[in-house]
Amino acid sequence: DYCKYWQSRKGELNYDIDGMVIKINQLALREKLGSTTKSPRWAIAYKFPAEQMTTVIRDIIVGVGRTGALTPVAILEPVTISGSKVHRATLHNEDEIKRKDIRIGDTVLIQKAGEVIPEVVQVVKEKRTGKEKIFHMPERCPVCGSQVVKLNNEVVSRCNNASCPAQLKERIRHFVSREAMDIEGLGPALIDQLVDKKIISDFADLYYLKQEDLMKLERIAEKSSDNIIKAIQNSKSRPLPNLIYALGIRHVGIYAAQLLAGKINNLLDLENYTVEDLVKIEGIGPIIAESIVLFFQKKENREIIRKLQKAGVNLSSEKRKVTEQLPLEGLQFVLTGTLEN
Numbered sequence: 001d002y003c004k005y006w007q008s009r010k011g012e013l014n015y016d017i018d019g020m021v022i023k024i025n026q027l028a029l030r031e032k033l034g035s036t037t038k039s040p041r042w043a044i045a046y047k048f049p050a051e052q053m054t055t056v057i058r059d060i061i062v063g064v065g066r067t068g069a070l071t072p073v074a075i076l077e078p079v080t081i082s083g084s085k086v087h088r089a090t091l092h093n094e095d096e097i098k099r100k101d102i103r104i105g106d107t108v109l110i111q112k113a114g115e116v117i118p119e120v121v122q123v124v125k126e127k128r129t130g131k132e133k134i135f136h137m138p139e140r141c142p143v144c145g146s147q148v149v150k151l152n153n154e155v156v157s158r159c160n161n162a163s164c165p166a167q168l169k170e171r172i173r174h175f176v177s178r179e180a181m182d183i184e185g186l187g188p189a190l191i192d193q194l195v196d197k198k199i200i201s202d203f204a205d206l207y208y209l210k211q212e213d214l215m216k217l218e219r220i221a222e223k224s225s226d227n228i229i230k231a232i233q234n235s236k237s238r239p240l241p242n243l244i245y246a247l248g249i250r251h252v253g254i255y256a257a258q259l260l261a262g263k264i265n266n267l268l269d270l271e272n273y274t275v276e277d278l279v280k281i282e283g284i285g286p287i288i289a290e291s292i293v294l295f296f297q298k299k300e301n302r303e304i305i306r307k308l309q310k311a312g313v314n315l316s317s318e319k320r321k322v323t324e325q326l327p328l329e330g331l332q333f334v335l336t337g338t339l340e341n
Contacts, residue, residue, distance in 0.1 A: 003046045010048065015336075016083055019047040050111035054124060055079040057106050060091065060135045062142050066170030067250050068158040070137065070148060072097060074108075074120060082112045089118035094137040095155045101125075103132035141166075162300060168202070169195050171248050175203040179254050180246030181235040185228040193217045203246075204304045206232055207311035240267060240317045243308075247301075250291045259283045260292075267305060267315040271296045 003020050010017050024030055024042040033041040059075040072091040079086055089110055091097050100123060102108065107127040108120045137157050139148055146161035159167065172191050176183040183206070194200045199213055209232065214225035238246075244257035244267065252260075263281050264270060270292060278289035295301055309315055 003048075007048045017048075019045060021045050050113070051082050052109050052111045052121060053079050053081045054107055054109055055086075057102065057104055057108055057120075060097075060102075060104055062138060064141060064143050064159055064164060064166035064170070066167055066174050066248055068160065068162075068164065068167050070141070070157045070159065072135065072137070074102070076110070076118075079110070081110065081118070086110065086112075086118045089120050091120060093155045094135075094157060097135055103128075103134055105129075105132035162298075163201075165195055172200070172203045172206070174248050175246045176206075177246075180242055181238050182242070183228075183231045183235050185224065185231050190214075190217060190220070190228075202300075202304050202307075204307035204311065207236070207308065207313060236311070236313045238314065240264075240314065243267065243313065243315070247295070247305075249295045251288045252292065256284060256288055261317045264317055266317065268309075271302060 003022075006017075006020060022044050024033070030040070030042040035041060056077040057074045058077060060072050061075060063071045063073055065071060072094065074089045074091050076087055076089060091102060100120065102120060102123055107124040109122050109124060110118055111121055113119045137148065140146060141148060141159035141161065141164055143166040144159065144161050144164040146159050146164060148157050149160045150157045161167070169188075169191055172186075172195070173188060175181055176186045176191075186206075194217070197216070199216070200206060200209070209229065211222075211225050211229055214220050214228055215222065240261040241254065241258040244260055245252065245254045259281055260270065273293065273296075275286065275289040275293050278284050278292055279286055305315075
């Protein structure tokens with residue numbers, strides 16, 4: 001009842017909340033109850049149901065990710081939900097669209113998954129007029145025009161052109177991100193220009209950029225171009241786990257990258273690993289192993305790694321043993337509010 005009380009009155013607060021945490025106050029009782037490996041037994045989280053609103057799907061567009069995955073996105077009549085205006089919502093994949101029978105022109109119920117990502121919950125079918133249009137995934141990539149493929153064991157359709165500009169831009173954005181090579185100053189707009197003007201053709205080309213290359217771009221002054229070049233050069237010494245993660249190998253997150261770096265002396269060692277070798281590493285399953293082997297089998301990926309090596313990027317491991325994934329390791333915290341002193 002207490003949780004439901006605050007659920008109905010959360011709009012009266014000066015800050016957003018998506019639930020409550022209820023804890024036992026008595027320290028002795030907390031100690032007696034103890035904890036599991038993931039959470040304390042003396043506390044429980046209560047998530048409020050997501051706020052839902054109805055709106056209309058104006059159109060469905062398709063975006064292309066760094067692995068070539070085609071993701072349909074609903075363009076919505078703008079609606080305010082959970083404190084912000086929502087213009088679009090992910091539809092995940094074609095199978096999900098068919099399962100929910102989502103059509104262009106439909107009135108739909110939407111919510112923010114986890115109070116963050118807008119998603120379509122269901123179609124309000126009684127509001128259909130007969131003018132709605134059935135969506136079909138394109139047979140060719142909307143960016144480069146290459147053939148779209150869909151493997152038997154996947155629900156995702158993919159552009160099969162590794163040189164697709166949309167994929168390249170997303171791979172570079174991933175490469176420069178904080179958990180990867182952490183190159184500050186290279187935002188999406190600059191990356192778009194570098195690719196569109198054909199100044200770079202892969203992320204290894206970043207290490208061969210000169211200041212005059214950046215000065216050709218819009219809204220780049222001498223000082224900012226100098227800072228970007230310095231940030232690129234500084235990233236050469238990033239630890240091997242961050243570089244492995246930066247490569248954008250499917251299914252390889254930062255933790256898997258740490259596990260791999262703890263077992264090899266140099267990134268080039270992975271070129272000789274088989275699936276059987278990789279699954280012997282605790283925490284690396286067959287799906288990740290197959291993805292790694294496939295990545296290093298491709299000539300273009302091996303050539304990019306050689307370019308990184310030639311540019312002076314660190315490929316060697318510090319051999320730091322990874323025993324567990326620490327839940328707070330590498331995270332940054334932003335504290336809000338005011339302090340009296």
